[in-house]
Amino acid sequence: MEYIPVRVSDIIRQVNRDIYLPAIQREFVWGTDRIERLFDSIMADFPIGSFLYWKLEQKNKDEWPIYEFIRDFDGESSHNPLANMAGITRDVTLVLDGQQRITSLLIGLKGSYRYFYYRWRQTSLYLNLLKPPTPNEDNPEELTYGFAFRESGDPSGKAPQLWYPVGRILDFEDAEDAKADMKSKLAELPEDLRDNANRLIGRLHNRIHTTLVGNYYQEKSQDYDKVLQVFVRANSAGQPLEYSDLLLATATAKWETLDARKEIHEFTDSLNDIGTGYGFGKDFVLKACLYLTEDLPIQYRVKNFSRSNLRKIEENWGDIKEALTTTVRLISRFGFNSKNVVAPLALLPIALYLLKRGNRTFDMSSKVEDAEAQIAIRQWFIFSTLKNAFGGSSDTTLNRLRELLKDAGPDTPFPADDLYKSLEIEPRLTDAEIERILTYRYQGRYTNLVLSLLYPDRDWKDAVFHEDHIFPQSEFQIRLLKRRGYAESKVQSYIAKYNLLANLQLLTESENLSKNATPFEEWIKTRDASFQRRHLIPEMTSYVFDAFDEFYEKRKDSIVKALQRLT
Incomplete structure (x- = not known):
C-alpha cells in the first residue's frame, strides 16, 4: 500500500474540483469545537490521521451518485449538494475516509458555520494573533492556540485580541507577504505582541502551504462491493458507523433506479415538515423500510442488508412513503408532535396497518368505519407509549405485532384488542x-x-x-x-x-x-x-x-x- 503525503493547501485546491464524496458517505456532523481542535492540532504539529481515497475511472463516473463537500455549513439544512459531473472527462477521486476532516478544513479556510445558540449565528474561523501558545499538559483537549468561530473579528472581553480570518492565509504564497499584509494593524502594538502575531502568521502559513500534514492511500478497484467493504472497515474507528449508516450506504450501492441517499434524506425532511414539525431521523425511516416490506427481517444486522432485500425495499419505496406520511399526518391531527412522540417505533404498526388498507387519505376520511379506526389508533398509540411497551426488546415486540397485522385488508377494523393482548397491556391506566x-x-x-x-x-x-x-x-x-x-x-x-x-x-x-x-x-x-x-x-x-x-x-x-x- 502506497501512502502519498499531502498538504492542506493541496486538499483545499482539489476539493469539489478533483475530490468529491461518494453517496455511501454519511453527512457532516462535526461541531465548531471539533473543527477548532483540528486546526489547533495542525498548528501544534499533532498528527491528523491519513485519508482514504477511491479513484473512480471516468467511464464509471455516471454509474454512482457523487456529492460535493459542504463549504458553508447551515445547521438548518446540512445536506451535501449533488455534484454536477456534466462535462468532466477525467477520472475523479472520492473520499472514503476523511470526510469530516476535509470538510472541516474547507469550512475553516473558505467557508462558514451557521448554528443555533439562543439565536442563529453565522460564523467564520478566526485565530487570535495576540494569544501566545499555551499548551495544557493536564488537559490535552484544551486548545494551544486561539482558534474560535466568531461572527466577526471585533474584540470582546479584556484579554489582548486581534482576530485574524484563518482563510486569509490562502491569499499569500509567501509567509512574508502575509505578515506584510498585517503590518499596519500591528504597528502600534507593543513589541512582544507584535512578535507573537508575526510568529503565528508565519506558523499558520507554513502549516497550510508547506507542511505535509497527512497521507492518503488511493483505492483503485472499480468493484463497488469491494469499495463498500473498504468503506465500512475504514469507518469502524473514530465515530462509529451505525447500522443505519451501513444500510443507507448499501442501499445507495445496490438500488437500481433510485438514489437511496437522496430519496431517504428528502423523505425524512418531508416527514419532519408535517404539522408543527417532528424530529425523525434516517434511522427511523430505514427501520420502517425493513418493517413495512413483507418478509424482511427487521433487525439491524449486516447479513440482513443483502442485495435481494434492498431491491425489495426499493420496489416497495412508494408504498412505504405513503404509509408513513399518512401515519404522521394522522398523529399530527391527534395533537402529537416532536415533543410528545417519545416512542417513534410505536408508529410502525400503525403505518403497516394503513399500508395494508391502501387508503392514502385515511387521515382525512370521515367515514364511520374510518373514524372508529382513527379513535382506536389514537388510544392504542397513547397507551402503548405511556406503558413503555416499546422499551427493551423492541424488535421482538414489533415482530409480534407485524405477524398480527399481516392479513389486514382494506376493510379490516384496527385490531386494537389483539395488539393490546400481544403487548400484555390494558387500555386503561391503573391507580398505580x-x-x-x-x-x-x-x-x-x-x-x-x-x-x-x-x-x-x-x-x-x-x-x-x-x-x-x-x-x-x-x-x-x-x-x-x-x-x-x-x-x-x-x-x-x-x-x-x-x-x-x-x-x-x-x-x-x-x-x-x-x-x-x-x-x-x-x-x-x-x-x-x-x-x-x-x-x-x-x-x-x-x-x-x-x-x-x-x-x-x-x-x-x-x-x-x-x-x-x-x-
Missing part, C-alpha cells in the same frame, strides 16, 4: 400508573404527552403549544418563599410541587407570551370560564399564591379523573 404519572416533571420525557391527553377536544392543527407553569416558576425560589414568612415545611412543600404535572398546562404560543411571569391570581381574571374548564382549573374562592397547596391538590384530583376516563 396514574400515581406515577402525577410525579412527571416540567419538560420530562412523557410530560408533554400526558398534558396533551387532558385536552381531548382541542384543535391541534398547525398550532404550537408550550408547557407552562400555572403558578409561575419565578416565584418558587427559597429566598422569595422565606421572604413571604412561610414556615420551613411550607417552603419545602411549594418547592416539591411547583414543577410537577398538577401545576403545568399547555398554552398556545401567544397565550404563553402574554402570560409570561404574571401572577396567576391576576392572569386568571383575564380568562373566561371555558378557559378554566379546558385547563382543568379548579373552582376556588381565591387564586392567591398563599393558596397554592389547595390549588395543587384540587387540580391533581381533576387530572386523576381525566386520566381515569381514558378508556
Whole structure:
C-alpha cells in the first residue's frame, strides 16, 4: 500500500474540483469545537490521521451518485449538494475516509458555520494573533492556540485580541507577504505582541502551504462491493458507523433506479415538515423500510442488508412513503408532535396497518368505519407509549405485532384488542400508573404527552403549544418563599410541587407570551370560564399564591379523573 503525503493547501485546491464524496458517505456532523481542535492540532504539529481515497475511472463516473463537500455549513439544512459531473472527462477521486476532516478544513479556510445558540449565528474561523501558545499538559483537549468561530473579528472581553480570518492565509504564497499584509494593524502594538502575531502568521502559513500534514492511500478497484467493504472497515474507528449508516450506504450501492441517499434524506425532511414539525431521523425511516416490506427481517444486522432485500425495499419505496406520511399526518391531527412522540417505533404498526388498507387519505376520511379506526389508533398509540411497551426488546415486540397485522385488508377494523393482548397491556391506566404519572416533571420525557391527553377536544392543527407553569416558576425560589414568612415545611412543600404535572398546562404560543411571569391570581381574571374548564382549573374562592397547596391538590384530583376516563 502506497501512502502519498499531502498538504492542506493541496486538499483545499482539489476539493469539489478533483475530490468529491461518494453517496455511501454519511453527512457532516462535526461541531465548531471539533473543527477548532483540528486546526489547533495542525498548528501544534499533532498528527491528523491519513485519508482514504477511491479513484473512480471516468467511464464509471455516471454509474454512482457523487456529492460535493459542504463549504458553508447551515445547521438548518446540512445536506451535501449533488455534484454536477456534466462535462468532466477525467477520472475523479472520492473520499472514503476523511470526510469530516476535509470538510472541516474547507469550512475553516473558505467557508462558514451557521448554528443555533439562543439565536442563529453565522460564523467564520478566526485565530487570535495576540494569544501566545499555551499548551495544557493536564488537559490535552484544551486548545494551544486561539482558534474560535466568531461572527466577526471585533474584540470582546479584556484579554489582548486581534482576530485574524484563518482563510486569509490562502491569499499569500509567501509567509512574508502575509505578515506584510498585517503590518499596519500591528504597528502600534507593543513589541512582544507584535512578535507573537508575526510568529503565528508565519506558523499558520507554513502549516497550510508547506507542511505535509497527512497521507492518503488511493483505492483503485472499480468493484463497488469491494469499495463498500473498504468503506465500512475504514469507518469502524473514530465515530462509529451505525447500522443505519451501513444500510443507507448499501442501499445507495445496490438500488437500481433510485438514489437511496437522496430519496431517504428528502423523505425524512418531508416527514419532519408535517404539522408543527417532528424530529425523525434516517434511522427511523430505514427501520420502517425493513418493517413495512413483507418478509424482511427487521433487525439491524449486516447479513440482513443483502442485495435481494434492498431491491425489495426499493420496489416497495412508494408504498412505504405513503404509509408513513399518512401515519404522521394522522398523529399530527391527534395533537402529537416532536415533543410528545417519545416512542417513534410505536408508529410502525400503525403505518403497516394503513399500508395494508391502501387508503392514502385515511387521515382525512370521515367515514364511520374510518373514524372508529382513527379513535382506536389514537388510544392504542397513547397507551402503548405511556406503558413503555416499546422499551427493551423492541424488535421482538414489533415482530409480534407485524405477524398480527399481516392479513389486514382494506376493510379490516384496527385490531386494537389483539395488539393490546400481544403487548400484555390494558387500555386503561391503573391507580398505580396514574400515581406515577402525577410525579412527571416540567419538560420530562412523557410530560408533554400526558398534558396533551387532558385536552381531548382541542384543535391541534398547525398550532404550537408550550408547557407552562400555572403558578409561575419565578416565584418558587427559597429566598422569595422565606421572604413571604412561610414556615420551613411550607417552603419545602411549594418547592416539591411547583414543577410537577398538577401545576403545568399547555398554552398556545401567544397565550404563553402574554402570560409570561404574571401572577396567576391576576392572569386568571383575564380568562373566561371555558378557559378554566379546558385547563382543568379548579373552582376556588381565591387564586392567591398563599393558596397554592389547595390549588395543587384540587387540580391533581381533576387530572386523576381525566386520566381515569381514558378508556
